[in-house]
Amino acid sequence: MKDTIKMIVVLTLIATLAGLGLALMNEATQADIEDNARRAILDAIHQVLPDADPPNPCQRYDAIFDNEPDRDAVCIEGATVFRARKGKDVVAMAMEVVGDNAYSGTISALVGLRMDDGMLMGIKVLAHAETPGLGSLISDCQLMSGQMVGHTPSSIKWAVKKDGGDIDQLTGATISTRAMINAVAKAQAMWRDHRQTIINGDAMPADGGCHVP
Amino acid sequence: MSPKKTTTLLEDFRKGLWKDNPVFVLLLGLCPTLAVTTSAYNGLGMGIATAFVLLCSNILISLIAPIVPHGVRIPVYVVVIATFVSAVDMALKAWMVELSQGLGLFVPLIVVNCIILGRAEAFASRNNVLRSILDAIGMSLGFTLALFVLGAIREIIGAGTITLFQLGETLIQFRVMGEDYPGILTMILPPGAFITLGLLLALKNTIQRRLDARATRSAATRTATKHPATS
Numbered sequence: 001m002k003d004t005i006k007m008i009v010v011l012t013l014i015a016t017l018a019g020l021g022l023a024l025m026n027e028a029t030q031a032d033i034e035d036n037a038r039r040a041i042l043d044a045i046h047q048v049l050p051d052a053d054p055p056n057p058c059q060r061y062d063a064i065f066d067n068e069p070d071r072d073a074v075c076i077e078g079a080t081v082f083r084a085r086k087g088k089d090v091v092a093m094a095m096e097v098v099g100d101n102a103y104s105g106t107i108s109a110l111v112g113l114r115m116d117d118g119m120l121m122g123i124k125v126l127a128h129a130e131t132p133g134l135g136s137l138i139s140d141c142q143l144m145s146g147q148m149v150g151h152t153p154s155s156i157k158w159a160v161k162k163d164g165g166d167i168d169q170l171t172g173a174t175i176s177t178r179a180m181i182n183a184v185a186k187a188q189a190m191w192r193d194h195r196q197t198i199i200n201g202d203a204m205p206a207d208g209g210c211h212v213p
Numbered sequence: 214m215s216p217k218k219t220t221t222l223l224e225d226f227r228k229g230l231w232k233d234n235p236v237f238v239l240l241l242g243l244c245p246t247l248a249v250t251t252s253a254y255n256g257l258g259m260g261i262a263t264a265f266v267l268l269c270s271n272i273l274i275s276l277i278a279p280i281v282p283h284g285v286r287i288p289v290y291v292v293v294i295a296t297f298v299s300a301v302d303m304a305l306k307a308w309m310v311e312l313s314q315g316l317g318l319f320v321p322l323i324v325v326n327c328i329i330l331g332r333a334e335a336f337a338s339r340n341n342v343l344r345s346i347l348d349a350i351g352m353s354l355g356f357t358l359a360l361f362v363l364g365a366i367r368e369i370i371g372a373g374t375i376t377l378f379q380l381g382e383t384l385i386q387f388r389v390m391g392e393d394y395p396g397i398l399t400m401i402l403p404p405g406a407f408i409t410l411g412l413l414l415a416l417k418n419t420i421q422r423r424l425d426a427r428a429t430r431s432a433a434t435r436t437a438t439k440h441p442a443t444s
Contacts, residue, residue, distance in 0.1 A: 007285045014277070014289050018296040025300045029307035036310045132251075133398040 041070050045094045048112030048122030049084050054150035055121055058141040064092055064121070074201040075210035076194050083198065084112075090199045091115055095190060096126065099183030103175045104129040107138065111187035115199070118191045119152045120184060128176075135176035143170060144180060153188045225344050229351030235328045236359035236410075237417045242326040246360060247406040249319050254376040256364030258316050260357025262301060267329050268349040269297045271337040275345035278338040290333040291324075298324040311379070328356060359413075366409050371400030 049069075050061035065084035072083045084092040092114050099107035107128040112121040125139045138144045147167050148158075159165025160177050169177040191198070204210060220228075235241045245263070250256045273293055281289050302320045305313035313320065323329065332352055337345040365375055373390030390396075399405050 003282060003284070007282045010281055011285045011288055011292075014281075015292050018292050021296055022299055025303050029303040032307035033303070036307065040310070132401050133396070 038070060042068070044110045044124055044126070045069050045082055045084070045112070048094050048110050048124050049092045050122060054119075057122060057145035057149045069094060072203050073210075074198055075204045076190065076197055076201070078210060079190065080204075080210045081190060081194075081198055083203075092121060093187075093191065093198055095187055097183045097186040099179035099181075099186075101175070101182065102128065102130060102179035103135045103173065104131070107176070107179050107183060109180070109183045111184055113187055113191050115191075115195070117152045118188060120149050122149060123180075123184060125180075130173065130176045134170070135173040137170050137173065138176050138180050144177070148181075148184060153192065158185060158188075222344065222347055225340075226347040226351040229348065229353070229355035230358070231355070233352075234355040234359060234417075235352055236356060236363075237414060239328075239331070241331055242328045242356065243410075245319050245322060245326055246363065247403065247410065249316065250360055250364035250367055250406060250409075251401050252368040252372070252374075252376045253361055253365040254379050255316070256360035256362075257357065257377075258312055259319055260353065260360045262305070262316060262320055263323055263326060263328070263356055264349075264353030266294065266297045266301055266323050267332060267353050268346065270294045270329055270333055271345040271349035272342055274333045274337040275340060275342045281338075286338065287330075287334070290330060290338075294329050294333065295324050328352065363406070363409055363413065366413075367400045367405050370397055371405060372396045 045065075046063040047060070049064045050059075051064040052059075052061045055061060063084075065086060067083075067085040069082035069084050072085065073080050074083065075081075079095055079097075082094040083090045084094065092112060094110055094112040096108060096110050099109060105128075107130070108126045110124045110126055112123070113119065114121055123145050128136070128138065130136050130138060156166040157164070158167070158181050160167050160169040160174055160181065162169055162174055163178075165181075167177065167181060229235065233239060236243075236246050242263075245259050249259045270290070270293055274290055277289070277293075278286075298321060301323070302313075305316070305320060332348060336348045340348070368375055369389045373394035373396050374386050374388050376384070376386045378385040397405075400409070
């Protein structure tokens with residue numbers, strides 16, 4: 001009996017101390033972690049919305065916007081659309097999209113489109129699980145983005161050549177290429193169907209999540 | 214010091230490097246070993262993160278071991294280790310973002326790395342703080358070295374480069390193979406990890422056998438010259 005009580009006391013004590021330590025650590029790091037997360041989003045938006053016409057996806061430019069797009073987002077059908085403004089005008093949009101039917105799972109990417117004609121200004125792969133060396137080339141600025149950036153929804157046929165489109169499939173990774181085109185298509189659909197909401201809609205609160213109503 | 218301890222402090226430190234190397238001899242922690250060693254730098258980063266947790270947990274466990282009842286020792290060790298891993302994970306996310314992105318999933322996975330629980334149970338709980346620190350440093354060096362070698366071999370053959378440091382835009386990388394070297398993809402993929410580990414184990418065992426044979430021979434000669442009459 002005495003042993004049992006000792007066990008309970010020791011384990012409880014150590015677990016409490018561990019919890020206390022972690023709480024302090026969390027307190028010390030939380031602000032920095034949130035700051036990093038925000039900087040990562042802003043940097044990604046900067047990369048897909050460069051101030052160049054037409055942009056070269058392998059180069060880094062100044063950002064086209066002078067606001068803070070992550071604080072000026074609209075929520076449309078469950079998707080968060082970041083608005084990039086120059087002065088007061090919404091000049092471009094960026095949104096995170098998921099490319100379906102990738103070779104392995106899905107591909108998540110941030111896509112930037114120009115507001116007046118829907119031109120693809122940049123695309124950045126955020127997460128994927130494609131085969132290293134083959135499908136992973138979707139992140140290659142030259143091979144993948146280079147073929148798509150600078151085109152509006154109507155200036156080329158958005159499909160791989162195998163399907164009768166204008167985009168060269170990556171060698172050995174046709175499925176990954178299709179998933180990338182699918183990702184861009186989702187952003188283009190958002191631009192086509194909801195342009196007015198994106199320009200005039202109310203910004204969602206900074207901490208409010210975006211959910212399907 | 215109790216009489217059963219016959220190892221020296223130096224031995225406590227040295228055994229992790231070769232004789233009891235966690236990867237090549239004990240074959241512990243193979244999940245991080247095989248999964249993260251796609252480049253020399255990833256191996257190095259994982260090794261250093263593990264080293265930090267191992268050092269902290271060894272110190273703390275050797276301190277609290279006398280008051281921990283036998284029946285709850287494993288849960289206590291797990292709580293201690295999990296706490297340090299969570300703390301490291303938060304610290305990396307807050308102050309070393311790029312490294313934390315590179316190591317990704319594997320930092321939380323340190324918690325199930327059997328090296329750490331193994332050293333807690335087999336060494337830190339039975340030895341004093343100084344010995345536990347030496348044990349932790351030796352074991353982590355052995356682990357880091359093994360991961361680095363594994364990562365370097367896979368990266369050189371798989372991609373033709375060797376990456377020593379990578380933080381955001383800063384990159385220290387050398388091209389070992391020629392500019393046109395296409396890289397052998399298999400080496401970066403999981404099969405390459407198993408093949409490389411197997412070959413390294415074979416190499417380590419061969420060297421060990423040679424050393425053992427030499428030690429036996431020189432011991433035999435020594436006995437023969439010391440006591441010529443006995444034989």
